[in-house]
Amino acid sequence: MSPPRPQQPADRSATRLHFTVQALKEDLCLAEIFERARSFTRASYLRLPQHGAACGEELVGLGCAWEATFGDTGNDTGFASANAVLRAFRHSAGDTEDVRLFAYAAFDPSYAPGDDVTWNAFERRALYLPELLLMRRDAQLFAVIAHLDHASPTAMSEWLARVNDAQHPAQPPATDGACTSLDLRNEETRFTANVASVVASAGTSAPVEKIVYARRATAERSSHFKLDRVIAALNADFSGCATFALSPHPGAPTFVGATPETLVSAHHNQLQTMALAGTTRGGSPPQSPERAAAEDNLLHSAKDRHEHQVVVEMITSSLKHHGASPSYNDTPGIRRLTNVSHLETPIRAEITDTFGLLEAIDALHPTPAVCGQPRQAARQAIARDEGFDRGLYAGPIGAMSPEGEGQIFVALRCGLVHHDQALLFAGAGITADSDPHVEWAETHQKLAALQNALTAEDLP
């Protein structure tokens, strides 16, 4: 007979948060710190633009002090299950406004990737508290050390010394999850066939009103990509977007991009979200008369207005379903980016006792801006027809405080970078009026965002 197991005491310390904040005098380049630190620890970088009531922030999180565990939440993101722990963090640590948790999830957390190993290094849902947070806000730089038990009094100086000592990962440790031993020769054929089948099924008994199909592309370089240079190029080209980079452990690929699309942000009792769908044609420069004409065409295009309206209706009806009262304009505006312009409708709603940031992520993701309508039929068609694991592409990504304030984006204009290779993702909203070759061209324009940043790396 085996001896009785000792009874596990309830682990009360597990949700007691302690943290210390220190202002840093020396100016540090956070993208460079991310690049160095990914050679020895889990590292995340986020640059959040100023948006409504939310001020801009640049964040680097290193190590992991606590991480949420998720049960089987099916294809839901399941973030709201972390609410009790966040409440315990607030209860034990008081004012946690300077603490940040990083949050991200796969487009379809329940997708079974089979022998597609592209995303093996990444968890399909993550909400975690880094041990060291470096945060730039209002031109001030802070370091925040967080821990759940007793931290060594020297933890801050030890972390800062490790970061300073680390070298650029010219030779990162052994790899796990190569991204580009892939044959993408059929990518255009498959994408255009998928679009054509949506067009052909229009008018049948169960058509999807809208579906977003995606494709992949590769990029390579004669030596390793330097992520700090890529991040700097994205920040310069897409200052109004959110730049992100995730490296789950040393030797893993880095997920990097700069997205224009907020899934939902929460500040001062307000939720802000947006419908972002409908894209200009042609690759004109942002200030050119050609771009202005393309934006005018977009505003008057019945196909794009319909594609956009599907997103507005899903988001507003989901908010209403959860007891919120959304406010928004009837007519979309234009969101101009360096490579393309989009139709955009900002949407606001009040936070309630039962519907805050985490519940809103679970409810809104995936919107028809990246999935389709009806949601379930579109998600199944994507899993069946697209032919690859989207992984974190088109999933939620961002940061929040234990108070429930933060900004969560939709991970677009992005890819996996590994050594000297990159795998990029882009999609387009398809309706009965779509032309397969026009939609394919649109994905090219979207890919250009990260492609240009990857080649900008070669500039002196």
Ligand SMILES: C=C(O[C@@H]1C=C(C(=O)O)C=C[C@H]1O)C(=O)O
């Ligand atoms: C799917 C992507 O973008 C989405 C699709 C858009 C469209 O179809 O017009 C526009 C913005 C995004 O919501 C992507 O960039 O990969």
